Amino acid sequence: MTSKIIGVGNYIPPETITNLFFDKHHFINKNGESLKEANDIIARKLKEITGIEERRYASEHQVTSDLGLIAAQKAIENSKIDPETLDYIIFAHNFGDVRFGTVQSDSVPSLASRVKHLLKIKNNFCVAYDVLFGCPGWIEGVIQANAFIKAGIAKRCLVIGAETLSRVVDIHDRDSMIYADGAGAAILEISGDDSGIQSHLSASYTLNEKDYLYFGKSYNNESCPDTRYIKMDGRKIYEFALVNVADAMKKCMDASGYSIDQLDKIIIHQANEKMDEAIVKRFYQLYDLPMPENIMPMVINKLGNSSVATIPSLLTMILNGELPTHEIKEGHVVLFASVGAGMNINAFVYKF
Known part of the structure; x- marks a missing residue:
């Protein structure tokens, strides 16, 4: 017995940030010294090494749980399920909700609880919790959901992965250029054939x-x-x-x-x-x-x-x-x- 994905959804934020966005940044090394290379050269090397030409940032009014909610709604729509039938909502992130212009992380209540609330799920036995596991957090959430389903304690789980890394970057660190915002989600349920994990x-x-x-x-x-x-x-x-x-x-x-x-x-x-x-x-x-x-x-x-x-x-x-x-x-x-x-x-x- 295993579980399979029956619906997926994502949210790609609307604000496109090209490498030109960093043209006026003052990049510094970890010793506090200004980088000798011009910013256009730094951006060119970034593209050569990482492949990144653009990234997406969330709108100023959005936080991570907002992005996760949209991805979750799309996954629910794609799967054609009643959200009241969800047994678990697992939300993978690393920095919580960080509002634009602030540096404070807000993770209480959990982002999963916030999404459950916004989905207006009345079922108290739909358990909502967060996973902090670095970038592999969404996969780990899927693995946990699969374990719940195989153990017979869940029939259907929603796993969300969302982040607003643009809110936690040092603008003086050239590594900040790789980071972006976004969200994705999937719904898993028991597999009746040989498909699935x-x-x-x-x-x-x-x-x-x-x-x-x-x-x-x-x-x-x-x-x-x-x-x-x-x-x-x-x-x-x-x-x-x-x-x-x-x-x-x-x-x-x-x-x-x-x-x-x-x-x-x-x-x-x-x-x-x-x-x-x-x-x-x-x-x-x-x-x-x-x-x-x-x-x-x-x-x-x-x-x-x-x-x-x-x-x-x-x-x-x-x-x-x-x-x-x-x-x-x-x-x-x-x-x-x-x-x-x-x-x-x-x-x-x-x-x-």
Whole structure:
């Protein structure tokens, strides 16, 4: 017995932020020194390394739970279910609701509770809670929902991934250019055939890797020392992900019972185009195979890195026929994988 996805939805914010947005930014290194390169060169290198040309920011009146609500409403509409039949609402995020122009995170009550309230669900036994698991949070929520369904304590679950990373970035840190806002959601229920989740895997590397992504002070020494922003050690993350994510993907694939030649798509967290490509190439090298063409859909060039929202949002786009060069048909086998703060890694193999 397993669970399957019966509906998906996403919300891509309306405000398009091109790399020109950062032209007047004063970028500083972690030592408090101004970067020597001109901003247009920094932006060009960003595109070469990450593939990002644009990203989306939420409107000033929106917070993370607002984005998650819209994605959830679309998933409910797509699945044609009565929201009163939901047993769990699991909301993956990392920074709560941060209102525009502020630096304070608001996570009480939980974002899942807020979405349940706005959906006007009366069923008190629809349990609403949040997951904080870095960028792999949505996949982890799916894995938890699958466990509830397999255990017989839930029949139907809504899993949301949403984030407004634009509210927690240090404007003096060039890494801030990769981050974006967005939301995606999916509804899972018990599968009556051989479709659905075939295998899954999760891991947390904390002994030496805990602080590869962290909250730290601004690189501008004149800024408030008590204000913290999202920070990362990009080189260490790249080296960590290249080896450990590919290995985890192989373990998950092998546990699914499907062979590598039966894999139709890989939907990987949209973190960095070059990094993702290197991970997938290494994954296929573990099978002594070259990376197939068109195996890995990418939208990071236009949408940036919206953390937990990247995978469910991309899945929705594919299923809705919004990516002309990619499609998922009935019977297709898809490997989902993510890596992020923790450092956490997870994956699942799914048959549509």
